[in-house]
Structure formats: C-alpha cells, structure tokens
Amino acid sequence: MTDAKKRILIVDDDMDFRFQQRVQLEAAGFDVIEAPGYTKARELLESQKFDLALVDLMMEEMDAGFTLCHDIKKKDPSVPVIMVTGVASEAGMEFDAATSEERSWIKADSMLAKPIRFEQLRREIGRLLKG
Amino acid sequence: METLQVLVCDDEMGMRVGVMRALREFTVEMPDVGGEVAFEVSEAESGEQALERIQATPPHILLLDHKLPGVSGIDVLEQIAPKKLDMHTIMITAYASIETAVRATKQGAYDFLPKPFTPGELRATVRKAANHLMVARQARKLAEEKRRVRFEFIRVVAHELKSPINAVEGYLNILKDGTAGDDPKVQQQIIERCTTRIGGMRKMITDLLDLTRIESGQKPREIEQVDIGAVARIALETATPDAQARDITLSLTCEPAVTMPADRSEIEIILNNLISNAVKYNHDGGRVDVSVGYAGGGADGGVVIAVADTGIGMSKEDSARLFNDFVRIKNEKTQGILGSGLGLSILKKLADLYEGAVTVQSEPGAGSTFTVTLRKTATE
Numbered sequence: 001m002t003d004a005k006k007r008i009l010i011v012d013d014d015m016d017f018r019f020q021q022r023v024q025l026e027a028a029g030f031d032v033i034e035a036p037g038y039t040k041a042r043e044l045l046e047s048q049k050f051d052l053a054l055v056d057l058m059m060e061e062m063d064a065g066f067t068l069c070h071d072i073k074k075k076d077p078s079v080p081v082i083m084v085t086g087v088a089s090e091a092g093m094e095f096d097a098a099t100s101e102e103r104s105w106i107k108a109d110s111m112l113a114k115p116i117r118f119e120q121l122r123r124e125i126g127r128l129l130k131g
Numbered sequence: 132m133e134t135l136q137v138l139v140c141d142d143e144m145g146m147r148v149g150v151m152r153a154l155r156e157f158t159v160e161m162p163d164v165g166g167e168v169a170f171e172v173s174e175a176e177s178g179e180q181a182l183e184r185i186q187a188t189p190p191h192i193l194l195l196d197h198k199l200p201g202v203s204g205i206d207v208l209e210q211i212a213p214k215k216l217d218m219h220t221i222m223i224t225a226y227a228s229i230e231t232a233v234r235a236t237k238q239g240a241y242d243f244l245p246k247p248f249t250p251g252e253l254r255a256t257v258r259k260a261a262n263h264l265m266v267a268r269q270a271r272k273l274a275e276e277k278r279r280v281r282f283e284f285i286r287v288v289a290h291e292l293k294s295p296i297n298a299v300e301g302y303l304n305i306l307k308d309g310t311a312g313d314d315p316k317v318q319q320q321i322i323e324r325c326t327t328r329i330g331g332m333r334k335m336i337t338d339l340l341d342l343t344r345i346e347s348g349q350k351p352r353e354i355e356q357v358d359i360g361a362v363a364r365i366a367l368e369t370a371t372p373d374a375q376a377r378d379i380t381l382s383l384t385c386e387p388a389v390t391m392p393a394d395r396s397e398i399e400i401i402l403n404n405l406i407s408n409a410v411k412y413n414h415d416g417g418r419v420d421v422s423v424g425y426a427g428g429g430a431d432g433g434v435v436i437a438v439a440d441t442g443i444g445m446s447k448e449d450s451a452r453l454f455n456d457f458v459r460i461k462n463e464k465t466q467g468i469l470g471s472g473l474g475l476s477i478l479k480k481l482a483d484l485y486e487g488a489v490t491v492q493s494e495p496g497a498g499s500t501f502t503v504t505l506r507k508t509a510t511e
Contacts, residue, residue: 013461013466014294014298015466016298016301016302016324016328017298017301019320019324020298020301020302020305023305023311023312023317023320023321024305024310024311026312027310027311027312028310036466037462037466114297115297115300115301115304117304117308118304118305118308118310119308
C-alpha cells in the first residue's frame with residue numbers, strides 16, 4: 001500500500017457546489033474528480049477509481065441521484081456514498097440513512113442536507129473512510 | 132348540465148308538492164357560466180327536519196317558510212348563518228312585514244317570496260338565485276385561480292433568488308472558515324464566482340421588473356419610427372465582448388432601411404435577448420447570424436428578425452415549453468449557463484404587443500433559429 005491521496009467523486013449539477021467542495025477537499029489533502037450529471041458520472045464510474053462518492057439527490061432528472069448510488073454500489077459495494085440533498089429544506093421532506101431499513105432502499109451510507117458545512121462533511125468522510 | 136339541490140321547508144304538504152312540480156322540468160340557461168342548470172328538489176316538513184337535512188348535505192337553494200310550527204324559519208336561519216354555507220335562502224312569507232324582512236336579511240336570507248305565489252313567480256325567484264349562485268361560484272373560481280398563479284409565481288421567484296444567495300453564502304463561509312487553503316488563484320476564482328452569481332441575480336431582478344412593467348401596461352410607450360437594423364447593430368456590439376471571449380463570430384444581414392413605428396426600448400430588449408441567448412447557448416468558435424428584413428418582401432407585412440446560432444440546440448419537447456415563465460432547459464449541455472428563465476417569456480409578451488409571433492426551429496447539437504415577426508402597427 002502506498003499512502004496515495006484518497007480520491008473523491010463529486011456529482012452535482014450545481015457547479016458552485018462542486019467547486020466549493022472541490023477546493024476545500026483539495027486543501028484538506030484529497031484528490032477530486034467531478035461530474036455535472038448522471039451520464040458523465042456513469043462514464044467516470046466505468047473508467048476511474050475513487051474511494052468515496054458525494055452525490056446530489058436531485059439532478060436534471062428527478063431522482064438520478066438514487067439511481068447513481070445504486071449503480072455505484074452495484075459496481076463496488078465497499079465504496080462509501082454520501083448523498084447530499086436540498087430537498088429537506090425546500091419540500092419539507094426528510095430522508096435519512098441512519099437505520100438499516102432505510103439504507104436498504106437508499107443506497108447511501110450517509111445523508112447530508114444542503115447547505116452543508118465543510119466540518120460536517122469532513123467528519124462524515126473521516127468516519128466512512130476509516131473502516 | 133349542472134344540477135342544483137333545492138330544499139323546500141314548509142309544513143303544508145300542498146306547498147311542498149307545488150314547489151316540486153314547478154321545478155321538476157325547469158331549467159335555466161346560463162351561457163356566461165357555461166350551460167344549463169336543472170334542479171333537484173327535496174323536502175322538509177319542519178324546521179328541525181330542515182336543520183338535519185342541511186347538516187347532512189347543504190342544498191344550494193333553500194326555500195324556507197317563515198311560519199313553522201316548532202323551530203321557526205328565522206330560527207333555522209340563525210342556526211345556519213354561522214356555518215357560512217354556499218347556499219341561497221329564499222324566505223316564503225304569508226305576510227311580508229318589514230321587521231321580518233329585515234331580520235331575515237340580517238341572517239343571510241337572499242330573497243323573499245310572498246304567499247300565495249304562482250309557479251311562474253317561484254321559477255323567476257329560483258332563476259334569480261341560481262344565476263347569482265353560479266356567477267358567485269365562477270367569480271370565486273377565477274379569484275382562486277389568480278391567487279394560485281400568484282403564489283406559484285412568488286414560489287418560483289423565491290427559489291430562483293435563493294439559489295445565487297446560497298452559492299454566495301457558501302463561498303463566504305469557505306472564506307470565513309479558511310477551508311480553501313491559501314492559493315491566491317483559488318481565492319480569485321471564488322471572488323469571480325460570487326460576482327457572477329450576484330450579476331445573474333441582478334439580471335433576474337431587472338427581467339422581473341421588465342416583465343411586470345410589460346404585463347401591467349403601466350410603462351408609457353413612446354412610439355416613434357425605429358430603424359431596426361441600427362438597433363440590431365448596437366445589440367451586436369453589446370454582445371461582442373462575450374462572443375470574442377469564446378471565439379464566436381457575429382454577423383448582421385440587413386435589408387436597406389428597415390423601419391417601423393415602435394417603442395425603441397422594446398425593440399432593444401427583443402434583440403438583446405435573442406442575441407445574448409444565441410451567444411450563451413453556443414459552442415466555442417460558433418456563429419451567430421442576425422438578419423433583419425420586411426416580411427413577404429414589402430413594408431406592409433411587418434418586420435422579421437431572425438437570429439440563427441450554431442449552438443447546442445434543443446429537442447422538440449423543450450422548444451414547446453420554452454416561452455413560459457421561468458422555464459430553463461436543464462441538461463448537461465446547459466449546466467453552468469446562468470439565466471433568469473424570463474428572457475423568452477418577455478420576448479413573447481413584447482411580440483404580442485406588435486401583434487407578432489416568435490417561433491423557434493432547432494436541432495439538438497446543430498443550433499437554433501429564433502424568428503420574431505412584428506406587424507407594422509404597435510398596439511397601444
């Protein structure tokens with residue numbers, strides 16, 4: 001094992017969100033690849049390796065995020081997925097991936113509601129990559 | 132056909148039967164509210180029974196005898212008044228005293244029918260009540276629709292304004308927490324993104340103001356002879372810096388002296404919107420070709436402005452909904468392109484002022500051509 005940088009995939013159609021997370025993750029010593037939507041993310045999933053994915057729930061298609069999480073887990077169940085959502089604050093809907101029952105249909109290891117603070121994201125990444 | 136429920140409350144059976152007969156085959160034509168109205172009559176022989184019936188299913192029209200053995204007509208009115216039912220009450224009175232009328236009206240009675248009355252008089256009174264009921268219902272529906280549209284508009288505006296604020300707030304938090312490291316290039320990029328998002332928000336607010344001004348018709352229009360080609364040239368100059376930055380070629384083909392009576396600022400908005408879209412949704416190194424001419428070759432057919440680009444284009448489904456408020460085509464090609472989603476709906480509303488039309492022809496990946504036709508006379 002080399003102590004290579006851990007690589008994180010960010011998938012979100014909001015370029016400001018991607019940019020914000022990327023500069024912070026890079027400053028914190030991670031390697032980052034980005035996709036603005038489902039199609040590009042699928043390409044990266046086939047061609048690249050990454051250690052963790054940060055996926056927005058709502059992209060151009062209503063629940064592309066769910067589908068993508070499912071695809072990532074199908075390819076490699078050991079890659080942790082953090083799902084990010086702006087849904088909670090806008091529609092009053094609540095999602096969580098805290099119980100195993102919820103995790104069985106939401107293929108994510110963790111859910112964060114937008115706006116997310118970097119400290120919080122950092123903690124989740126640390127927790128999920130430790131195992 | 133709409134059927135209104137009528138409840139007749141009278142202790143005399145003859146009266147109830149008479150009402151049922153008079154209204155059985157009776158219909159009222161209401162062209163204003165869309166069609167014919169018929170009546171279905173049920174009966175109650177006491178105030179108590181009427182209250183039960185109303186409690187169970189409130190009728191549309193209540194024919195209520197004033198003088199009843201137990202609970203009187205006025206009592207019935209007093210008990211149902213607080214419920215604010217969508218119901219018209221017609222009081223049937225043997226001797227219409229002023230006091231009775233005043234008391235009944237205070238409790239919400241809509242009309243009076245003095246006993247004895249002919250079937251014709253009954254029908255005339257019921258017709259009046261039905262008319263009033265249907266018109267009131269129509270008005271309520273329109274008011275609700277208007278409120279719904281207004282709320283929807285506000286909801287979308289709020290959402291559209293929140294998104295740049297969220298982005299800028301995110302950047303400020305990063306700067307505050309110092310989590311982006313100290314690369315001055317990154318800092319510079321952060322500031323540029325903030326400026327861009329705030330610029331987009333300003334554009335959105337300007338568009339909203341343009342839209343409300345056009346829709347309210349409050350902005351005084353100054354109709355003068357406008358040289359459309361000259362306005363097009365200025366609009367192209369305005370777009371040149373953005374176009375050059377992405378190596379996009381702009382061109383103008385204009386018939387000599389194309390003029391029409393119009394409000395100059397409206398023509399400017401039309402051309403600026405069309406050209407800035409053609410640049411925004413183009414590929415780097417693409418082309419934008421603007422042409423201005425008379426429709427059908429002569430000055431009487433109006434003016435045609437066409438803006439063709441070699442940009443990303445769009446599907447038929449997308450072009451069909453393009454001109455509605457706040458519609459933005461979201462896909463991987465448009466992502467990162469900022470816009471208020473109002474430009475084209477403004478364009479369409481302006482074209483309407485000139486009895487004109489806006490059409491779009493588009494091929495995904497190959498480009499789009501927007502064509503605006505303006506008739507000679509601007510409608511005031």
